[in-house]
Amino acid sequence: MLQTFKRLTGDTALYGLSSILGRVLNFVLVPLHTSYMTRAEYGVNADLYSILAFLMVLLTYGFETGFFRFTEKYKDKSDLVFATATRSILVSTAFFLGAVFLFGDSILKAMRYEDHPEFLFLLLGIISADVIAAVPLAKLRSDRRARRFVRNRLTVIAINILMNLFFFMLLPELAKGTGSTAEWAKGMMDVDNLVVYVLAANIIANAAMLLDLAPIIWKVRKGFDWQIWREMFKFSFPLMLAGLAGVANEMIDRQFIKYLLPKDVAETQLGIYSAIYKLSIALVLFNQAFRYAAEPLFFSEGAKGTDRKLFAQILRAFTIVMCFGLVTVLAFADPLKELFIRDDSFWVGMDVLPILLLANVILGLHTNISIWYKLADRTSFGMVITGIGLVFTIGLNVYLIPKIGIMGAAWATLASYSAMAASSYLFGQKYYPIPYPIGTILLYLFISSVLGYLAFEYARPDFLVQLGCILAFVATVAFNERKLIQLVSERIRKR
Template identity: 35%
Template sequence: MSQLKKLASQTVLYGLSNVGAKLINYLLNPILSYALIDAAGKAANGNMALLYASITFLNIVFTYGMETAYFRFSANKEISKQTLFQTSFTSLFFSTMVMSMLLILCNTSLAQLIGVDKAVFINYAIAIVAIDTIAVIPFAKLRQQEQPLKYAFIKIGGILTTLLLTAWFVLYSPAFCKAHAQSAYAQWITPLSTTELLLLANLLGSLFTFLFLWKEWFSVRFNIDWNLWKRILTYSLPFLIIGLGGMINEVIDRIMLGKLVSADALISKTTTAIYNFNYKLAIFITLFIQAFKMAAEPFFFNQSKEKEAPLLYAKVMHWFVITLCLAFLFTALFLDVWKFYIGPTYRSGIGVVPILLAANVCLGIYYNLAVWYKVSDNLKYGVLITLIGATITLVLNYLFIPTYGMFACAWTTFICYAVMMILSYSIGQKHYPIPYAIKKISSYLILTAVLFFAQSFIAHQLDALFLKICSGLIAFALFLVYVVKQEQLHWRQLPFLKR
C-alpha cells in the first residue's frame, strides 16, 4: 500500500499541476460555445478544432519520444544528469528549428490539406508547437528534480494567460476597438479574424511558459554526447510511431469528420465544432488519465527492477479501474447538468458523450496495460498494437462518417480503444505476466454499464431536473457501496482517503 500511496502522491504533485492547467483550458469551452454562435463564430471554432488536432500531431513529431527517453535514462546512475539534459535539449532544439522552417515553407499546402481558411493559421500553429517543444526537456528536468510547485506555477500560468487573453479577444476587444478605432491596438487587432485572435492568445500563453523557464535557459549548453544520443534515439523513435498512431486514434476523427460529413464547408466545420465541444465533456476521465500518465511513467520505470513489480502493477490497475468507473459515472449519470457547460447551439451532439466516455475508459486501461512493453523493452508490440488501432480508426471513419456523421467517430473511437486494450492484455500476459484481478475488474466495468443504462432509462421518464439528478446520485452511491463491499474495506482504508 505504501507504493500505491507513493504513486498517488506523485500523481498529485506532478500530474494534477498539468491537469489543473488543462482544466483551466477547458474553461474556454463555455466562452467559445456561448459567445461564438453566428456563422463566422462556428467557422472559427471549426478551424480551431482542425488546428488543435494538427498541433497534437506536430507535438508528437517534434518531440519524437524524447521525454519518455529522458525519464528512462535519468534512472541510469551511470549517466550524468547534465550530459543527458544537454544532449536531449540540443537534439530537440535543432530538430525543432529545421522542421519549423520546412513546414512554414509549405504552409499553403498544409492549410489546404488540413482544411483551414488561411495559410497564416499554419504559421501560428507551428510557432506554438515550436515553443512548446523547446520547453519539453526543461519541464522534464523539473519533474526529475522534484520541483512540483515551480512546474505547476509555470504550466498553470501559461494556460491562465491563454484563457484571459481569449476572453478579452472574444468578449471585450470588439467593443474596445469600436470605441477606440484610431488606436494602434485597434488598427492591429481589427483586421485579424476570430481564428487568428484565438491562435494569438495560445501563442502568447506559450511565450509566457517559455519566459518563466528563464532559470533553466541559463543552464543550457548546446552540447551532444553522440554515443548517448544514439542510445536515446534507439529507445525514443519507436515512441514516435506509437505517439503518431495514438494521435491518429485521438484526433484524426475530427479532421476526417470535417472532410467527409458534407460537401458544404460551413456544415462540415459546424459539425466538427459540435463534436469537438461534446468530446470535451469527457473531461474528468481525460484529465485523470493525463495525471496518471505523468505520474506513472517514471514510477513504473523506477519499480521495474523490483521482484514484486508485477504484483504492484496489478494493484495499481485495480484501483485505477475503480477510479475510471467513478469518473465515467460522475459524468454520464449527470449529462443533464453537464450539457449546460456548452452553449445550446452545440448540444445536438450530446449523445456521443457516453460513447466517448466508454472509449476513454478502454484507453485508460490500455495505458496502464502498456507498462509491460515499456519496462521489458518490447516496443515492437507497442508499435504493432498502435498501428492496428490506427488502421481501425482510419477505415471505420472513412466508411461510416458520410452516413452516420459524428456518431461514426464516437463508435469508431470506442471500438479502436477496446481492441487495443484486449490486444495489449493478451500479448502482454504471454511476454510479461501480471496477475490482474480480471474477475473483480470485469465486475466493476459491467456494473458501471448496467447502472448507466438503468439510470438513463429512468431519467428519460422524468421531467424534473432535480429528479434526474437524484436518480444519478442513487446509481453513483450504489456503485460506491458495491466497491466497499467487494474490497471489504472501511471508508478510511481507501488509498485516496488514508492519511
C-alpha cells in the same frame, strides 16, 4: 508497497494540481468559445489543435519518455542526457520550420486554409515552443521538482485564459469607446475568423513558458553524446511511431469528419463533436494527472524489481475511480451541458457522449497496462499495439462516418481503444506478466456502463434516480471490495 502508494498519491496530487486546474480552467473557455464562435469556427479550432497533437509527437520523437529511461540508466550523466536530448530537438525543429516555410502554399491548400495563412504561422509558433519545452519539463518531473513544474504550468494556463478573456470580452468593450485605444481595438478585431484569437492567446502563453524555462534550457549550450543519442533514438523511435498511431487513434477522427463529410457541414459537425467531447473532461484530466505521476514511478519501481502485484492493485484502484466518473458524468449530463456549452445548437450531438466517456475509461486502462513494454525494453510492441488500434480507427471511421456522421467517429474511437487495451494485455501477459484482476475490472466496466446508460437515457431529469445510479455503483464496489475495506478499517481503529 504502502510507501510507494503514498509516493504515487503525493505525486498525483502535485502533478494533478497543474493538470486538473489546467484542464478545468481551459474547460472554462468552452462556454466562452461556444458563446462567441460559430459551430464552424469551433470546428476549425478543433481541427487545428488536432494537427498540433500530431506535430507534438512527431517533433519530440519519443525523447520525453526516452529521457526518463536514460536518466535512470546513466544516473551519473543525467545532465549530458538532458543536453543531448534537448539539442537534438532544437536542431530537428529548425529543419522542420524551414521545410514548412518552403512548402507553405501546398500545405495550406491541403489543409483547406488557403485564405488563412495566419493559421499556419501561428501553429508553427505554438508547436515550436511546445516542442522546445518538452524535455526541460520532463527534467523537472524526473528531478521530482513538482512545485517548479506546477508553477510553470499554472503560469502558462493563467496567461492563456486571461488573453482569451481579453480578446473575446475586453477587446469588444474597448472598441466601443473613442480615441486611439478604441481605434486600436477595432483594428485588432478586424479578423475573418475568431480562431485567430485562440491561437494568439496560446502563442503569448507559450512565450511566457519558454521565458520561465530559459535558465534550464540555457544549460544545454554545452554537451552532446552521440552514443547516448543513438541509444536514446533507438529506444524512442518506436515510441514515436506508437505515439503517432496513438494520436491518430485519439485525434484522426476530427480529420475524417472534416474530409469525409460534405464540405458545407463538415466544420459545423466537427465543432459539435468537439464541444460534446469536452464534457468528458473529468475522466481525461484524471487519466493525464495519473500518467504524469505514474510513468516515472513505474520506471523507478521496475528498476528496483518491485513486486508486480503493486501495478495490478494500482490498476484496480484506477478502474474504480474512472468508472465512478463515467456514471457520475452521464447522470448529470444535462446540467453539465447547460453550464459549459451555452449555445444549445451544439446539443444535437449529445448522443455521442456515453460512447466517448466509455472510450476514455478504456483508454485510461490501456495507458496503465501498456507500461509493461517500456519496463521490459520492448518498445517496438507499442507500435504493434497502437497499429492494431489504428486499423480499427481508420477502417471504422472510413466506413461509419459517411453513414452515421459523428456517431461513427465515436464508435470507432471506442472500438480502437478496446482493441489496444486487449492486445496490450495479451502481449504483456506473455512478455511481462502482471496479475491484473481482469474479472473485477470487466465487472466494474459492465456495471458502470449499464448504470451510466440508464442514468443518461431514462433517469433525466429525476435527480433521485440519477443519484441512485451513482450510489448503486458505489454499493457494488463496496460489496466487492469489502475485505479490503474491512482490513483498512481495522488498521485505522488500531491507530
